[in-house]
Amino acid sequence: MKRERLTIAAAAAFLLLSIVGAAQAQSMKIPKPSEGLMPNPGRGKALYASHCSACHGADLKGSDKGPPMLHKVYEPSHHSDVAFQLAAARGVRAHHWQFGDMAPVPAVTPDDVAHITAFIRAEQRKVGIQ
Template identity: 45%
Template sequence: MGAALMWSFWARPAHEPADGIENAAAAGAPLVDITIPDQLGENATVGETIFNAQCADCHGVNAVGREGLAPPLVHIIYEPSHHADEAFQRAVSAGVQQHHWPFGNMPPVSGLTRGDVAMVVAYIRELQEANGIN
């Protein structure tokens, strides 16, 4: 992610609309632009399907976040050294209290097994890697 994008993302107060767009119009808009890998591994491909069914409504298609709803998971904050795979497991099973972002608490996500979440994490990690987040 370019320095300018990072700066604009972090410098903009949470209550201020992006690029001068009205808050109502920006609601749900992607929060970051990312590079999509040419090909996903087998586990990540399964994870993408699960993500699209269970996570994309809030975190956006390709985990780019959604204005006013949820953060991008393709972001340096979620790099493996800061949010290990187990953090995603816990977030899904128990929910998460708001701490990095101004979106409110994330509720638990029902109906996903640890194996399902592991596949979703494989997908997120491949997206992150394609965007220089290791």
């Protein structure tokens, strides 16, 4: 009888935690560029130079402060364009590299990030990262 009550209590606790977790995930807003925006790699290059290159390198090959964008780990199938939006808006916990956490970059808008991402993707294609 006690074992049955514990099983029911554990199941109820699991259900409650699942509901709370799902509600929190649904409330997470993903930054999105303006509807109809055509990301421009040329504009992205200038934005990258002013907001990203200090850590990720002017040549996208990284620095002592941040990882390279020209690396297979950042290919679209592993880090989607949404990952770039979330990184700029919320920052990123260090998980692939040993550079420490990336802080949010509040100075860039979702439109700016779309342009930056277009630039990065164009440069990745030039070196065979697709």
